[in-house]
């Protein structure tokens with residue numbers, strides 16, 4: 001265990017040298033024993049950190065799942081660095097089968113092709129489960145995004161959960177294969193657990209795996225999102241977009257390549273960079289783009305801040321887009337308070353994850369105020 005702690009020290013020491021302007025991290029290094037005091041010059045190099053251009057790092061989850069201890073630590077270092085610098089990372093070799101993903105897209109396509117009348121039969125759970133038509137607004141905007149979606153949640157909530165109302169039952173219209181969908185959900189949960197374990201390692205909670213454990217049997221949501229062709233919105237507001245700039249509310253978001261007919265890569269996700277510039281993220285077929293949300297920020301005292309991002313309208317107004325993000329949530333009763341000793345000033349007081357989520361749903365006009 002001492003050897004592992006020494007490696008973390010090395011890893012954090014290197015990160016602080018490369019990003020001296022990140023003062024919250026430096027403060028954390030000072031406050032977070034035993035970091036810093038016995039740090040030595042690292043012998044490893046980081047994975048896939050392309051510092052020659054402004055490009056979100058691309059990391060192999062296989063290194064963390066099946067690699068040596070050194071590879072696991074290197075992955076954790078690179079992931080933490082990516083989240084500190086970009087709020088995003090691209091994951092490859094994640095074990096999510098493309099065949100399963102494509103089956104999810106096929107069923108989404110079948111469902112969203114139905115009439116509004118048919119789809120609205122399943123609009124019963126205020127954005128928490130089932131169907132939601134065009135009604136979500138990004139926090140702070142008056143115009144609804146140009147999208148609709150379907151939510152699937154945890155089927156077997158923990159028996160000791162004090163908030164069973166946070167886990168309403170899923171709805172299963174014919175278009176969706178329950179068994180295959182829940183298998184896909186579990187695959188995403190498993191990836192999320194490993195990613196959170198790596199972030200635990202990065203912030204120094206390696207033994208307790210605090211972030212990861214809070215998400216076990218959490219209130220995570222698999223979203224089937226449909227962005228109809230822009231030309232189907234004949235009377236849309238002039239400034240309406242597929243997704244206005246926003247930060248995700250949850251812990252983590254995992255998203256495979258969106259499906260647009262005839263495209264092998266999607267470029268419509270953009271993240272906000274310093275200087276108010278937008279950086280498009282190219283998502284290829286074997287890739288999973290991930291980002292941290294507001295809940296991760298609160299659980300790390302502001303150490304991992306979310307990055308504002310958006311989905312821009314396409315040049316071709318006849319093309320639909322489908323995406324299947326997995327929104328990772330902690331259990332609903334988890335108090336969103338820093339698991340580390342670090343806490344940035346200006347954060348809201350600790351709140352239960354369920355209350356935080358419902359407040360955001362009100363901000364997004366999904367739930368009545």
Ligand SMILES: [Fe+2]
Pocket residue numbers: 246247248309
């Ligand atoms: Fe988002």
